Amino acid sequence: MACFAIPRIIYVAKKKRLLDRPDNNRKVHTRVIPNLGGIGIFFAYIISSSLFVNPVAFPDWSYMSAATMLLFFAGAKDDLVELSPYKKFLAQALTAAIVVYFAGIRIDSLHGLFGVYDIPAWFGSVFTIVGCVFVTNAFNLIDGIDGLAGSISLLASLVLGCVFFSGSAYSEAILCFSLGGAIGGFLLFNKPPARIFMGDTGSLIIGFTLAVLCVLVVSRVNDAPQNFKVVHSPVGALLLSLAVLFVPLFDTFRVFTVRIMKGHSPFKADRTHLHHYLLDLGFSHGKAVLILIGANLFILAVAYLLQDINAHLAIMTMIIVAFGLFLILFFLRHRKIDPHIKPIRKLIPRREPVS
Secondary structure (H helix, E strand, C coil): CHHHHHHHHHHHHHHCCCEECCCCCCCCCCCCEECCHHHHHHHHHHHHHHHHCCCCCCCCHHHHHHHHHHHHHHHHHHHHHCCCHHHHHHHHHHHHHHHHHHHCCCCCECCCHHHCCECCHHHHHHHHHHHHHHHHHHHHHHCCCCCHHHHHHHHHHHHHHHHHHHCCCHHHHHHHHHHHHHHHHHHHHHCCCCCCCCHHHHHHHHHHHHHHHHHHHHHHHHHCHHHCCCCCCHHHHHHHHHHHCHHHHHHHHHHHHHHHHCCCCCCCCCCCCHHHHHHHCCCCHHHHHHHHHHHHHHHHHHHHHHCCCCHHHHHHHHHHHHHHHHHHHHHHHHHHHCCCCCCHHHHCCCCCCCC
């Protein structure tokens, strides 16, 4: 459905001059490009889900769709006339609160992860809202090069869909596959060189929906772990949920931390994301996407293989892999920017042979 809608959106956006213009600073594109792809993603996802989700089996769909629609209007306004970061943050918190309060979708336990089991309902609600807002912003911030946010979210949608399907949670699986189908149709026109961007409309909707689906998969596995084939326990579901979102989560947490330590707003735009590092090293948009998708796939494999062995070892391995990738990119980029830096082996004085 999205692949039919996107060309029409491109045509209308160009005719009405609703375009994203390069600023020669943070933005990496050099052409004026429509940024309303999220409209096509939203309607393809909502229509497909509404047609096939069973409201009896999944009554919370009405709250999810209402919250998503609210976020759609916030994202569309930001793409068209710009919305302040604080108003966007408020819209994200409100949509998450709708799902948590009315649908009861929240994290009630960490199932022994970090030694934590059941948590109070109020704390679980706050934790879930904060988590949803963080994931939503993570996908908003990682949408910096052609095909990256779409590819990572497509991977996450398909993985979560397979997990739900393996546990006979068909309505939840339909949500995942509907979102994945909408993103796949959009990617046909967002692959390098992109003809359209998803804009805040797309990234906010995708991030929010994936965050809620990750909370849902933990809840469903907790209710009937014996029904699921891909994950074998609630801890395994937590690990897999973390793994599918790990690249955007790690990148956003790292960037936010660095900005705050420098005394800047965490929302201040810069060129310190992983994809910026890859571009500065000379990689094309397509190769940068493949590298980050490969890292995400490796982290997914770690979570899947270690879910029944040691959850803490799995999380530690994910963090080591992510930091390892970042440090490699950091030093390579630093050396390319300042070619006068000598390799470590040249900084060590050579010992003269004893005559």
